[in-house]
Amino acid sequence: MSWKTKALPALGAASLLAVASTAAVAGDGYHERYSNFFEPLPYFAPIPANNSLTPEKVELGTMLFFEPRISASGVISCATCHNPALGWSDRIPRATGHDGQVGDRNTPTVLNSGFFGAQFWDGREPDLEGQALGPIEADIEMNMPLDEAIARLEEFDEYKQAFARAYGTEAITPERVAHALASFQRTLNTPNSPLDRYLRGDLSAMTDQQKRGMAAFVDNGCTACHNGPALTDSLFHAIQVPGSSDLGRYLVTGDEADRYRFKTPTLRNVALTYPYFNNGGTETLTEAVQVMGREMLGREFDSRTNADIVAFLHALTGDQPNVAIPALP
Amino acid sequence: MSWKTKALPALGAASLLAVASTAAVAGDGYHERYSNFFEPLPYFAPIPANNSLTPEKVELGTMLFFEPRISASGVISCATCHNPALGWSDRIPRATGHDGQVGDRNTPTVLNSGFFGAQFWDGREPDLEGQALGPIEADIEMNMPLDEAIARLEEFDEYKQAFARAYGTEAITPERVAHALASFQRTLNTPNSPLDRYLRGDLSAMTDQQKRGMAAFVDNGCTACHNGPALTDSLFHAIQVPGSSDLGRYLVTGDEADRYRFKTPTLRNVALTYPYFNNGGTETLTEAVQVMGREMLGREFDSRTNADIVAFLHALTGDQPNVAIPALP
Numbered sequence: 015m016s017w018k019t020k021a022l023p024a025l026g027a028a029s030l031l032a033v034a035s036t037a038a039v040a041g042d043g044y045h046e047r048y049s050n051f052f053e054p055l056p057y058f059a060p061i062p063a064n065n066s067l068t069p070e071k072v073e074l075g076t077m078l079f080f081e082p083r084i085s086a087s088g089v090i091s092c093a094t095c096h097n098p099a100l101g102w103s104d105r106i107p108r109a110t111g112h113d114g115q116v117g118d119r120n121t122p123t124v125l126n127s128g129f130f131g132a133q134f135w136d137g138r139e140p141d142l143e144g145q146a147l148g149p150i151e152a153d154i155e156m157n158m159p160l161d162e163a164i165a166r167l168e169e170f171d172e173y174k175q176a177f178a179r180a181y182g183t184e185a186i187t188p189e190r191v192a193h194a195l196a197s198f199q200r201t202l203n204t205p206n207s208p209l210d211r212y213l214r215g216d217l218s219a220m221t222d223q224q225k226r227g228m229a230a231f232v233d234n235g236c237t238a239c240h241n242g243p244a245l246t247d248s249l250f251h252a253i254q255v256p257g258s259s260d261l262g263r264y265l266v267t268g269d270e271a272d273r274y275r276f277k278t279p280t281l282r283n284v285a286l287t288y289p290y291f292n293n294g295g296t297e298t299l300t301e302a303v304q305v306m307g308r309e310m311l312g313r314e315f316d317s318r319t320n321a322d323i324v325a326f327l328h329a330l331t332g333d334q335p336n337v338a339i340p341a342l343p
Numbered sequence: 344m345s346w347k348t349k350a351l352p353a354l355g356a357a358s359l360l361a362v363a364s365t366a367a368v369a370g371d372g373y374h375e376r377y378s379n380f381f382e383p384l385p386y387f388a389p390i391p392a393n394n395s396l397t398p399e400k401v402e403l404g405t406m407l408f409f410e411p412r413i414s415a416s417g418v419i420s421c422a423t424c425h426n427p428a429l430g431w432s433d434r435i436p437r438a439t440g441h442d443g444q445v446g447d448r449n450t451p452t453v454l455n456s457g458f459f460g461a462q463f464w465d466g467r468e469p470d471l472e473g474q475a476l477g478p479i480e481a482d483i484e485m486n487m488p489l490d491e492a493i494a495r496l497e498e499f500d501e502y503k504q505a506f507a508r509a510y511g512t513e514a515i516t517p518e519r520v521a522h523a524l525a526s527f528q529r530t531l532n533t534p535n536s537p538l539d540r541y542l543r544g545d546l547s548a549m550t551d552q553q554k555r556g557m558a559a560f561v562d563n564g565c566t567a568c569h570n571g572p573a574l575t576d577s578l579f580h581a582i583q584v585p586g587s588s589d590l591g592r593y594l595v596t597g598d599e600a601d602r603y604r605f606k607t608p609t610l611r612n613v614a615l616t617y618p619y620f621n622n623g624g625t626e627t628l629t630e631a632v633q634v635m636g637r638e639m640l641g642r643e644f645d646s647r648t649n650a651d652i653v654a655f656l657h658a659l660t661g662d663q664p665n666v667a668i669p670a671l672p
Contacts, residue, residue, distance in 0.1 A: 082426065082429075083434065083435070089435065094418055095418065099669055099670065105671075110418045112443060114441065114442030338665070339428050340428055341428065341663065
């Protein structure tokens with residue numbers, strides 16, 4: 015697991031010191047003015063007090079994440095749509111699940127999802143623990159009643175032992191399944207993107223074009239919503255992207271003010287997580303930036319500004335988690 | 344890739360020497376009599392003269408194996424049914440593919456499939472190159488016409504570059520796809536099982552029960568069909584397992600003599616590749632051994648003999664390939 019072996023050395027005092035001194039040496043005309051609009055991605059997502067992150071829970075959560083037999087068909091796992099080969103998403107417009115049914119929305123990446131203050135496009139769950147069980151039960155996703163999923167896991171001594179290692183006893187409960195999946199997902203973070211290295215003082219980590227894009231991103235107000243370590247405020251904003259009539263958060267709250275509101279999506283690794291928006295109807299970053307200019311800002315970016323912003327968005331791709339496929343019982 | 348980094352050291356002269364001297368030291372009452380009925384699994388499967396195995400083809404084949412966008416739904420890859428987490432099979436009775444359609448037969452593991460002299464349960468293809476494209480096109484599997492699959496790959500510069508690295512030019516052809524997939528699969532071998540180590544002279548590599556099982560396996564004639572490095576003769580034998588009315592190879596040849604004939608399945612890693620037989624209708628090795636005794640040998644194994652043979656079958660689980668999930672474009 016990369017989070018066990020790779021994260022800590024890079025946090026050493028020596029490297030932090032080196033970074034600080036680099037930053038002190040030189041300016042590039044951008045760093046001083048724009049870097050305080052952003053935050054480097056921490057190595058770990060916040061860990062809630064009621065679900066301590068342990069290697070045993072992560073190991074179990076990894077197994078569960080790759081386990082297709084907790085779906086009705088026996089072939090769909092979390093990793094089917096949140097595919098590690100595809101930026102932990104699926105690179106198709108809308109999620110395709112049980113019996114080939116196609117959902118209404120694009121599969122969000124699970125990368126850095128532990129940094130989100132709300133889960134799902136409509137924020138209907140507050141955290142990863144709340145999110146984890148939804149797709150197992152959803153009839154267009156894995157379509158598996160939770161008691162049946164648990165009964166299937168109980169058939170395997172190896173799962174009972176893994177739950178015992180994680181929680182002290184063999185009992186397999188929905189809460190324990192959710193906590194293990196959430197723990198695993200909390201390790202799927204992507205630090206050290208060019209932006210992160212730049213923010214820490216390596217002024218050569220981004221190209222000149224990416225720096226111009228960063229400036230345009232800030233100057234046009236994108237950071238009003240895309241802020242914080244995952245470049246999302248985890249709040250809900252009204253938007254109707256091309257081809258979408260989805261009512262968004264209104265479907266959760268029934269509040270008229272929530273019509274067409276969606277959670278601000280993370281921009282971390284956005285170059286890997288095409289196609290874009292709630293309906294996955296926009297194929298390229300160039301189009302996505304154009305749509306955002308028109309819909310959210312009421313302006314038309316010129317082609318150079320658009321290209322600069324796209325270049326900056328490519329600077330948000332970080333180190334990818336290196337997860338070994340688990341051997342399942 | 345394990346085949347690049349792990350295979351060669353174990354082939355060093357020193358370890359072969361050590362093995363030879365161990366064998367010379369002591370007998371266990373079984374080795375001398377039974378070991379010549381078996382062959383240790385080589386580290387590499389045979390490589391055909393018209394498809395040299397290169398790292399570039401293996402890299403490309405790995406990408407294609409995990410690529411779901413060469414399926415009509417966009418979510419089914421080779422790795423969906425030949426799941427690395429599940430012994431490179433799926434651990435459900437019969438293959439489930441496009442739109443949740445369920446096929447007639449159990450998914451065979453791809454482990455050691457380069458050692459098979461025929462592919463598919465009915466041997467309708469002679470080799471991995473012939474096998475590779477079938478499941479992409481099959482309407483109940485990935486359901487993707489080959490020209491569409493290739494057109495989808497051609498959308499990505501990264502694939503064009505990978506084909507150029509493997510074959511010298513960017514052209515994406517069915518033959519090149521098949522050759523790359525076959526090359527990747529030829530690396531998925533599982534040497535160093537307890538049986539292999541035992542055959543090479545480590546008399547402690549199998550338990551006493553496994554040795555009794557080996558003897559029962561030979562004495563009851565199982566090696567008549569289950570022989571060679573992958574414990575299959577790659578020939579076709581008539582069998583009707585419980586719940587099956589599948590006509591088997593007859594459906595390929597139309598020859599009356601081929602009714603109910605199926606290719607002898609490999610027994611390598613059989614403990615990982617449940618459920619069993621052409622219809623996947625038999626859940627445990629204990630039942631499978633009982634069925635084989637009745638159907639192929641006309642005898643009823645006593646429970647001790649059955650347990651011994653099952654223990655021996657567990658000695659056929661080798662080192663599993665350690666394949667990293669590729670980052671797809």
